Amino acid sequence: MIRIGTLNVGSMTGKSREVAEMMNTRRVDILCVQETRWRGNKAKEIGGGWKLLYSGADENSRSGVGIIVNSELKEKVVEVKRSCSRIMKVKLMLSEEVLNVISAYAPQAGCDEEEKSMFWRELDEVLTSISEEERVVLGGDLNGHIGTDRRVISRIHGGLGMGRGTKKAKAS
Template sequence: MDRNHILLASENARASPVCDAHRQPLDGVRNMQRVPSAQRRRLKKRVGEWRCATWNIGTMNGRSREIAETLKQRKVKILCVQEVRWRGGGVIEIGEGYKLYYSGNRTGRNGVGIILDEELKQRVVEVQRPSDRLMTIKVLAGKSLVNIVSGYTQQIGCEDQEEEEFREQLEQSVREIPEEEEIILGADLNCNVGETAGGYEACHGGFGYGLRNEEGEKMLETLESLELVLVNTGFKNRDEHITTYRSGDSSSQMDFLVVRKRTRKNVRDAKVIPGEAVAYQYRLLVMDVTFSTKRKRETTGKKLQKIKRTNGKNYQKWKVRYSKPAGGVSHPQEDEDEQVSRHIGGGGRNVGCLGE
């Protein structure tokens, strides 16, 4: 075969079906037109996903930098920490872009905290520190407000009055949060909720660990009344990915991540990550949850005109319903379009024909 035939053959050659020429890179894809539909759906589902965690770290003294490096390696955006053991309350940068908000007492015992990554620490709306065993941070996530709660219950064997006070304080804090806002609770509850749901299917996923004790029974009753769910009991894992505390031959599940009942479907996974040497007995518990990051679009004049053209009957109903506001005071200076536009922009959620 001469040189011209070789060149012609090389120009007409096709890549093998398994070569890299047929593989579309998925990392950093902006325009997903060439991505297969199944993979495109998976990519869209991952948008707005947060990795949240809870960890009893024993003490923050001398461990701040190590904890920050672990969070960066594990790609954790939110960490609820227990047993901070710092006095008072404050805010401090711990490295790698993470910021710690903590709440302690005068003695330097107990203490809880919440660590946020570089992105979320810019979205903090409010910080509340009710006690050295409970604190809340409200952050903005697109159209949602997310309340991050860190809690630490008294250890087993303490007085019943102290345990009851914590449950009452937790219940009060949760009930003060508006229903439309999200909740992420990371806590060391120091109780055993049991391996199975056993009558508490509303808040227990059926994949727990160990035998339920009296403290666990009371905590389940409290969570059920608040319509909260123990996320890490809803995934079937091996024991090493379930137990959050190990000391010698004994192990237990005492740390939990909790969300609202309606948010449970947005949690993709929840498990313990063994092997981190920061806290020797307690283990890091993580979950991946998705929140919508898109804001609601306001109704404009063009939208109003479109509604008028396509649904004239409903427009007439709006005129009758909203021509006279509460109190019977009319607005003669406003024409009908202005009245309808004003009420759609304010109280339009209650109008069924808007599709909400």
């Protein structure tokens, strides 16, 4: 059994060892990370046999995603596809199946609509490019919201959810 997790790290800078220790403690084999804030598209050993494959923006950005694999599984990686600084996929060839792990970080409420639309189009392209015979795991911070009512939690909820919001109860 492979244990897979996801974590918005806020920044990977100075956290590599801490993340690797957390993965050891929780026995996580693969971890999708978001908001790495690292530039470029690279792979890096982060200690303890863990390997981080990441995709970052070229400019100063809060985005960036990565996938960390343990020492056993890093030998089974057969493909790394970095779509953008918000979406990447790693394909692993396991003994009896192919596993695609996607790390995604959706634009936040303050981002413009074009950036959000582009993200969802790119994620759809990645997902539809995978054969139906292969397994897919999507780990990410999708910045999702439910409902459109944001009166109670306006600082947290961007009001971009789907459906009708809840109505306030009338005072008796």
